[in-house]
Amino acid sequence: MYIIFPNDPSLSFMNEVLIKLQSYIDDKSVNVISCDPDDASYIEARKTIQSIPLASKIIFIGHSTPSLIYGGMSVDYERKCLIDLASMSVFKDKEIVLVSCFSSKLLTSSRPHRNYSSGIGFGLLPSELGEIDAHNKMNKIGIEEGDITEFCGILSKVIANSVLYWIANDCRLIDVYHYLKILLNREVNEISLSNGNERVSEMLYYVVNESMMD
Numbered sequence: 001m002y003i004i005f006p007n008d009p010s011l012s013f014m015n016e017v018l019i020k021l022q023s024y025i026d027d028k029s030v031n032v033i034s035c036d037p038d039d040a041s042y043i044e045a046r047k048t049i050q051s052i053p054l055a056s057k058i059i060f061i062g063h064s065t066p067s068l069i070y071g072g073m074s075v076d077y078e079r080k081c082l083i084d085l086a087s088m089s090v091f092k093d094k095e096i097v098l099v100s101c102f103s104s105k106l107l108t109s110s111r112p113h114r115n116y117s118s119g120i121g122f123g124l125l126p127s128e129l130g131e132i133d134a135h136n137k138m139n140k141i142g143i144e145e146g147d148i149t150e151f152c153g154i155l156s157k158v159i160a161n162s163v164l165y166w167i168a169n170d171c172r173l174i175d176v177y178h179y180l181k182i183l184l185n186r187e188v189n190e191i192s193l194s195n196g197n198e199r200v201s202e203m204l205y206y207v208v209n210e211s212m213m214d
Contacts, residue, residue, distance in 0.1 A: 001057040001167060004049065006035040006082065007072035010127050013152040014061050014099070020160040024167060037077035045071060045082060050090050057173075058096045059163060066105035069098070088113040095173045099159055101125050101134075107214040118173045120180070123210025126203070127152055138203060147199045154204065158183045177213040184208045 005011070005018065024030040035045035052058060063070040063079065071082035083090065088110035097120040098106060104121035107114075124135045129148055132139045162180040169175070184204055191201040 001030045001059070001163075002033060002052050003030060003163075004033045004035070004045075004058065004060040004062070004069075006045075006062045006070065007037060007041075007074075008062060008070075008079065009074070011062060013127065014156050014159070016156040017061065017160040017163060020164060021167075030167070035071035035082055037072040037074040042071050042080065042082060046087075049083065052090070052094065054093045056094045057166065058091065058094055059099060060096065060103075061099045061159070064098060064100035064103050064106055066102050066109055069100065069103075069106070085110055086113060089115075091117060091119075093117050095119070097163075097173075097176070098122070099125065101131070104210065104212040104214075107212065111214070119214045120173065120177050121212050121214060122207060125155065125207065135206070138206060141199050141202050143199050143203065147197060147203070150197060150200050151203050154187050154200070155207070158187065174213055177211075181208055181211065184211075 001024070003018070003021070005014070018025065018032065021030050025032060033045055033048050035041055060069055067085045068081045069083045070079045073079035092113070092115045095118045099122065101122070101124050104123060107119045107121040124131065124138065126132055126138070126148060129143065129145050132143050158180065161183060162176055165179050166176045185208060188201050188204050188208070191197060
């Protein structure tokens with residue numbers, strides 16, 4: 001398994017995934033591909049991604065648009081394209097989970113480049129309050145900074161547990177997708193039953209309904 005995890009301060013909440021996978025990272029059954037905020041690291045990351053064997057399991061955790069995935073960034077280095085639409089062919093005949101905004105649209109647009117290989121994608125996965133404006137339903141429920149923090153904590157936990165499930169059961173990607181949705185729906189139900197934060201519950205509801213298995 002390969003995890004592509006660019007070095008980007010806005011992704012720090014997803015470090016829980018790496019923490020939970022540390023034993024697998026230590027024994028090399030999970031390989032982490034980083035992309036630091038500099039030109040040389042972008043070049044090296046692209047080369048490493050291109051060398052991933054066929055039939056591999058891949059998780060990308062980062063930022064994306066319907067036409068590309070981004071690499072690392074910092075206050076001194078602007079976020080840049082790591083893999084563009086045409087270069088999505090590097091994921092040809094490999095299973096990929098794109099934990100990034102609007103990655104469902106990227107999966108759809110990249111189908112012929114990937115040889116229609118299996119993938120999981122999402123709609124908006126907000127890690128910053130300003131991103132809510134891009135969603136015409138989330139931006140109407142009065143989301144606050146604390147809601148984003150709570151949402152990100154739940155999302156990182158769900159992704160980590162879904163990856164652990166994938167590794168432990170060595171199962172099909174469709175089974176991982178069903179398990180992921182079960183975990184998300186469970187979080188929605190637990191919030192509702194405990195009279196918790198309904199804004200976070202609604203955000204998770206949209207994540208479930210806008211996710212896709214391609």
